[in-house]
Amino acid sequence: MKNLIIDAIPDSPYYPGVNFDAATGICEMTGESYMEEAYKFYAPLLNWLKEYSLQEGNDVTFSIKLTYFNTNSSRLLLDMFDILKKSKDAGHQVQINWYFETDDPDIKDEIEDFEIETGLKIKLIPVE
Amino acid sequence: MLDTNFSNSIICYHGPINIDLISFFSNFLKQHLKANTIVVGRIYKVLIELIQNVSYYSVDQFNIERKFGSGIGWFRLDEEEKIFKITTGNKILKEHGPVLQKNSNEINSLDEESLRELKRKTRSQANKRDIGAHIGLIQTGLITGNSLDLEIEPIDTIYSYFIITAKVNKS
Numbered sequence: 001m002k003n004l005i006i007d008a009i010p011d012s013p014y015y016p017g018v019n020f021d022a023a024t025g026i027c028e029m030t031g032e033s034y035m036e037e038a039y040k041f042y043a044p045l046l047n048w049l050k051e052y053s054l055q056e057g058n059d060v061t062f063s064i065k066l067t068y069f070n071t072n073s074s075r076l077l078l079d080m081f082d083i084l085k086k087s088k089d090a091g092h093q094v095q096i097n098w099y100f101e102t103d104d105p106d107i108k109d110e111i112e113d114f115e116i117e118t119g120l121k122i123k124l125i126p127v128e
Numbered sequence: 129m130l131d132t133n134f135s136n137s138i139i140c141y142h143g144p145i146n147i148d149l150i151s152f153f154s155n156f157l158k159q160h161l162k163a164n165t166i167v168v169g170r171i172y173k174v175l176i177e178l179i180q181n182v183s184y185y186s187v188d189q190f191n192i193e194r195k196f197g198s199g200i201g202w203f204r205l206d207e208e209e210k211i212f213k214i215t216t217g218n219k220i221l222k223e224h225g226p227v228l229q230k231n232s233n234e235i236n237s238l239d240e241e242s243l244r245e246l247k248r249k250t251r252s253q254a255n256k257r258d259i260g261a262h263i264g265l266i267q268t269g270l271i272t273g274n275s276l277d278l279e280i281e282p283i284d285t286i287y288s289y290f291i292i293t294a295k296v297n298k299s
Contacts, residue, residue: 036197
């Protein structure tokens with residue numbers, strides 16, 4: 001299975017950078033996410049994650065380093081977490097790390113809402 | 129309609145709105161607005177949510193072939209003594225007015241925990257191709273902690289004008 005890499009583009013900061021590594025299972029999203037028609041951007045990410053995470057022996061470390069995401073993107077992030085929940089329920093190791101800026105007072109509630117909705121535990125990692 | 133008193137206005141724009149314009153204005157304000165980091169961050173988030181609603185759902189579109197993300201409308205950011213006010217305006221179908229009013233009344237009536245619960249419910253049930261304007265308004269209510277102010281003015285038998293104001297506290 002190939003890696004999924006989408007480089008962040010400074011002129012289009014509404015697209016996040018994506019680096020899903022098939023060799024290590026480390027999947028990372030960086031930057032911001034508030035593009036138009038978010039489902040089109042997220043479709044290949046969801047497909048990759050579904051294919052990779054449900055294969056025997058494939059564990060996932062999912063690292064989110066998004067400094068902003070709009071509600072449209074949050075709907076798609078929820079779909080990603082649902083895939084990871086299925087993978088975890090199937091017996092795979094799933095670790096989700098969320099790197100958050102300490103000057104964002106609202107992000108912890110957002111992450112907690114994802115935990116409530118998915119039943120997954122998300123590790124909070126503060127970034128100064 | 130658009131209040132033409134600009135004495136407290138930091139920025140005001142009327143015209144076609146696409147994602148590049150939203151990104152430009154929101155990042156410009158993020159870099160140059162004189163307020164503390166938390167307040168600037170909240171204005172940034174609210175601005176994007178509300179302007180994207182204009183871009184997506186205004187019935188006036190500047191690129192009819194795209195059908196999405198090319199709405200015409202306006203937005204402004206005003207500074208008052210204790211708050212920043214983010215206001216947007218756009219034309220809507222008259223039949224959508226009562227729904228927007230009902231949704232906003234519900235958002236304004238709920239405490240934070242109930243609003244979070246409504247957000248989770250709305251998000252999980254939303255169509256991923258178009259999650260609708262409702263969740264953006266819920267998120268705006270959550271971020272600001274203040275009520276949303278709505279004005280819906282009939283234009284004719286088919287259209288109304290929709291204006292929404294969100295208020296971000298300075299402290």
